[in-house]
Each structure stands twice: as C-alpha cells, then as structure tokens.
Amino acid sequence: MTTATATGERRSLSPAQGTGRAVVAELIKLRGTPSVWLLAALALIAVLLGLVLTIVLGQIRTVDDVRSLLSFSGTGGFMVILLGLVVAAGEYRYRTIVPTALGEPGRARSFWGQILALGLVGLLLGLVASASATVITLAALSVATDPPPVAALDVLAAVVGGTVYTTIAAMLGGAIGALARNQVAGAIAMFVYLSMVDPLVGMAFPNYGQFGPIALGIALGGASPDPSGGPGALLLAPVVAGAVWFGYAAVLSLAAFASTLRRELP
Amino acid sequence: MIVVDRLRKRYGSVQAVDDLSFEVRQGKVTALLGPNGAGKTTSLRILLGLSRPDAGSATFDGQAYSRLAQPIRQVGALIEQSTFHPGRTARTHLGALARASGLSARRAEEVLDLVDLHDAGERRVGGYSTGMRQRLGLACALLGDPATLVLDEPQNGLDPQGTRWLRAFLRRLADEGRTVLVSSHLLSEMEQLADDVVIVDNGRVVHSSSLTQLRLDAGGGPVRRLEDVFLELTGHGAGHDVVSQAAS
Numbered sequence: 001m002t003t004a005t006a007t008g009e010r011r012s013l014s015p016a017q018g019t020g021r022a023v024v025a026e027l028i029k030l031r032g033t034p035s036v037w038l039l040a041a042l043a044l045i046a047v048l049l050g051l052v053l054t055i056v057l058g059q060i061r062t063v064d065d066v067r068s069l070l071s072f073s074g075t076g077g078f079m080v081i082l083l084g085l086v087v088a089a090g091e092y093r094y095r096t097i098v099p100t101a102l103g104e105p106g107r108a109r110s111f112w113g114q115i116l117a118l119g120l121v122g123l124l125l126g127l128v129a130s131a132s133a134t135v136i137t138l139a140a141l142s143v144a145t146d147p148p149p150v151a152a153l154d155v156l157a158a159v160v161g162g163t164v165y166t167t168i169a170a171m172l173g174g175a176i177g178a179l180a181r182n183q184v185a186g187a188i189a190m191f192v193y194l195s196m197v198d199p200l201v202g203m204a205f206p207n208y209g210q211f212g213p214i215a216l217g218i219a220l221g222g223a224s225p226d227p228s229g230g231p232g233a234l235l236l237a238p239v240v241a242g243a244v245w246f247g248y249a250a251v252l253s254l255a256a257f258a259s260t261l262r263r264e265l266p
Numbered sequence: 267m268i269v270v271d272r273l274r275k276r277y278g279s280v281q282a283v284d285d286l287s288f289e290v291r292q293g294k295v296t297a298l299l300g301p302n303g304a305g306k307t308t309s310l311r312i313l314l315g316l317s318r319p320d321a322g323s324a325t326f327d328g329q330a331y332s333r334l335a336q337p338i339r340q341v342g343a344l345i346e347q348s349t350f351h352p353g354r355t356a357r358t359h360l361g362a363l364a365r366a367s368g369l370s371a372r373r374a375e376e377v378l379d380l381v382d383l384h385d386a387g388e389r390r391v392g393g394y395s396t397g398m399r400q401r402l403g404l405a406c407a408l409l410g411d412p413a414t415l416v417l418d419e420p421q422n423g424l425d426p427q428g429t430r431w432l433r434a435f436l437r438r439l440a441d442e443g444r445t446v447l448v449s450s451h452l453l454s455e456m457e458q459l460a461d462d463v464v465i466v467d468n469g470r471v472v473h474s475s476s477l478t479q480l481r482l483d484a485g486g487g488p489v490r491r492l493e494d495v496f497l498e499l500t501g502h503g504a505g506h507d508v509v510s511q512a513a514s
Binding site: 013021022024025026028029031032033034035090094095096098099100101102103104105106110264265 | 332
C-alpha cells in the first residue's frame with residue numbers, strides 16, 4: 001500500500017469561506033443520514049394528510065377558507081423542529097462532533113455551519129410543502145361548486161410565509177438540539193412545551209397565544225384569524241410573526257452557541 | 267514535533283493529568299503507555315483541542331491544534347472508535363470530512379483504498395465490525411496526508427493481518443519523516459513498533475526515552491521485555507524503583 005497525497009489548496013480561509021465549507025460538509029452528512037429523510041417525509045406527510053382531511057371533511061366557501069388551506073405548509077413545522085433537534089443532538093449521541101471538531105477546530109464555523117445547513121434543509125422542505133399545499137388547494141377549488149376567488153397575492157404570501165416558517169423551524173430545532181445534547185430529552189422537552197406549557201400559558205394569558213409557535217405558523221402562512229377560537233384566534237401580521245419566530249431561533253441559537261463554546265466535547 | 271509542557275487537567279476530584287511533560291520527535295514512532303486511567307486519552311484529547319487544560323500547553327511545531335491553519339492536513343487523529351453515525355456510509359463520513367477540510371472527494375476514495383474499505387464504502391457504518399470501524403477511523407486520520415499522526419489505541423479490533431499492516435504502515439510513515447504518537451495497551455505490539463516510549467501513571471510521566479535507553483536503564487540488557495519494565499515503572503511489578511534509581 002502506498003501513501004497517497006492529499007490535494008487541494010493550502011491557505012487560510014476567511015470566516016465566510018470556512019463557514020461555507022462547514023455548510024457543505026453538513027449538507028453531505030444530512031443527505032447521508034436516513035433519519036433526516038424519515039423526518040422530512042413525515043413532515044411532508046403531516047402537511048398533506050392534514051390538508052386533504054380538511055378539504056374532505058370541510059367545505060371551501062370563503063376566501064378565509066382558501067387562505068387557511070394555503071397556510072397548511074406550516075403544520076409540518078414541528079416535525080421539522082424535531083428534525084433539527086435530532087440532527088444537532090445526534091452529534092453528541094454518536095460523538096460525530098469529535099471528527100467535526102478535528103476537521104474544523106473553530107467551533108463557531110462548525111456550529112453556524114450546521115445551523116445554516118439545517119436552514120437550507122428547512123427551506124427546501126418549506127418550498128416543497130408550500131408548493132404541494134398550493135397545488136392541492138387549487139385542485140380542490142377546481143372541482144368545488146361555487147369556489148371563492150383565489151388571489152395570486154394570497155398564494156405568494158402562503159408560499160413565502162410557509163417556507164420562512166419551516167426554514168426557521170429547522171434552525172430552531174438545531175439550536176434546541178445543541179442545547180439539550182440529548183435527542184430523547186430534547187424531544188420530550190419539546191413535546192411537553194407544545195402539548196402542555198404553550199396551551200396552559202395561552203389559557204392564562206390570552207394575548208400570549210399569538211406569540212406561540214402554532215399561531216406564528218398560521219400567521220406566517222397568511223391565514224385569517226379563526227373566530228371559533230384556538231391558537232389561531234389572535235394572529236400577528238405575517239411580517240411581525242416572522243420577526244418573532246426568527247427572534248426565538250436567534251436567541252436559542254446564540255444560547256446554544258455560547259454553551260457549545262463553554263462546554264467540553266464528550 | 268509534539269511538545270506537551272506541564273499539562274494539568276482535573277475532572278472533579280480526579281487529577282487526570284498532573285504536570286505532564288514530554289516530547290515526540292519527528293521521524294519516530296513514540297508509544298504513549300500507561301495503565302487504565304493513567305491520563306493517556308485525556309492528554310491526547312487536550313493535544314487535539316477536544317478538552318481544555320487547566321494549565322500547561324500541548325503544541326504541534328509550536329502551535330496549538332486549534333491554531334493550525336489546516337488541521338486535517340497537518341495532524342491526523344484517531345481518538346476513539348465510535349465517532350461514526352451508524353446510519354451513514356463510510357463514503358459519507360469521509361466525504362463530509364474531506365469537504366470540510368477543502369480536500370477532494372477523490373482523496374476520500376484514496377484513503378478508503380488505503381485501509382482496504384473500498385468495497386464497503388457504501389455500507390452503513392452501523393453494520394461494520396469493530397476492525398472495520400477502526401480502519402475507517404484510520405482512513406479519517408490519513409485523509410489529509412498529515413505530517414503528524416496521533417492515534418489512540420489504533421490496534422483495537424484489528425485482526426492479526428490488520429495489526430501487521432498497521433505496524434508496517436506506521437513504520438513507513440515514520441521513516442518518511444513523519445511524527446507518530448501512538449497510545450496503546452498492547453506492549454508487545456509497541457515493542458515491535460516504537461522508537462521512543464513515554465510511560466505515564468497517575469497523570470504523570472514516569473519515564474520518557476528511547477525504547478533502547480529504557481531497557482538499558484531498567485537493567486537486564488537490550489532484550490529485556492517492555493512489559494516487565496512497564497510493570498515495574500507503574501508500580502505493578504517487582505523492583506518498582508529500579509529504573510527510577512537508574513534513570514536518576
């Protein structure tokens with residue numbers, strides 16, 4: 001056997017170049033990880049199943065009904081958060097963080113590289129989910145009797161909003177995973193928050209509801225407030241909802257980054 | 267050249283590394299030996315920037331690992347066996363590491379060939395044997411064709427053929443002028459491979475010299491078994507103080 005020679009340039013990289021490399025490396029890892037494909041598929045199934053059931057069981061009478069259907073792409077958001085969480089915490093579970101750190105000792109590049117790569121996965125999923133929701137909604141309208149009109153702006157708002165929501169959801173999940181460093185603990189914490197804490201706080205403080213993850217997803221998708229109550233009863237403007245959602249992801253990402261710098265690798 | 271200088275590291279009440287100092291020469295295979303819990307892996311983790319020392323420094327040609335401009339190309343490391351996602355293939359692992367380091371995908375194929383894993387490159391690592399994982403770890407270490415290798419228990423899980431191959435391979439790397447630091451429990455193997463030995467116990471260096479010098483210091487001539495000397499030095503064999511007295 002012979003010792004082959006590594007090829008490639010030998011020079012110092014700018015932070016942007018270094019992070020770019022880290023992003024591409026993370027994308028290679030994500031593409032080669034079966035659980036990522038599984039969770040992505042589940043996220044899309046959640047969107048499509050929910051949408052089809054709503055169409056089959058309900059009626060499309062008003063413009064608000066159409067907006068509600070178009071905004072369905074956000075319903076896969078929690079599965080996308082879980083995807084990010086599983087990926088980031090998995091680095092510690094399988095200790096793949098060690099070769100990552102050996103290849104890129106600068107923790108900033110590898111951390112933000114992973115968050116950005118997850119964002120790209122979320123972006124792709126959001127586009128697919130939004131496009132699917134749009135196609136299915138338009139198909140349902142085409143066979144409906146006396147369908148309400150569809151505004152191109154509503155479609156655009158739903159696609160953009162749904163994609164932004166899913167993109168940020170993946171990054172948020174990555175931040176939670178990096179903070180928790182444990183897939184099971186992180187998933188349980190997320191489940192408890194969504195199923196217990198968020199609804200209880202929403203009941204105690206009705207105005208809080210519009211800042212909850214579910215309401216933010218509905219608002220970003222461009223849906224109208226739901227007069228029958230629930231998490232969509234009070235909604236922020238889409239741009240404000242996007243800013244709040246991004247704010248959550250930014251705060252958690254910064255906390256996770258600080259934790260990554262401070263704590264030793266397993 | 268690797269220089270470890272007055273390294274200290276404490277985990278809770280345990281002083282894992284205590285004022286540890288040694289050097290690893292270029293063009294030599296240096297064996298880092300010690301009983302379980304002696305501080306070998308902790309020292310290597312600090313050397314590779316995976317743990318922070320409480321005091322002291324560990325450098326490669328005067329630079330800490332975290333300061334190396336092209337770490338994978340300068341230092342190849344195998345620090346532990348299970349650092350692979352079981353659902354990913356060897357090609358995915360190597361491809362991601364190569365991309366992060368600015369190396370070509372072709373180089374990943376070359377190292378897969380080098381460790382005889384080319385045909386298993388598309389299999390998920392979860393289905394690999396211990397020896398195959400060890401070979402993949404070696405492939406990662408060799409990816410950047412580095413001038414320095416730091417290997418923690420590289421023979422673990424290798425069959426006799428693999429062990430022989432690794433011995434010849436590391437020997438050749440050292441003969442090419444590379445610096446090779448190997449931590450191992452396999453004293454008979456190190457006896458055949460190492461030029462220099464660093465023996466640690468309780469976080470401290472108890473002996474550091476060439477293997478030949480160690481045998482001479484220990485008495486009994488150049489054919490004295492490394493295992494006997496090691497056990498004496500680490501307080502687990504008869505005549506514990508012999509070498510210390512001879513060395514001083």
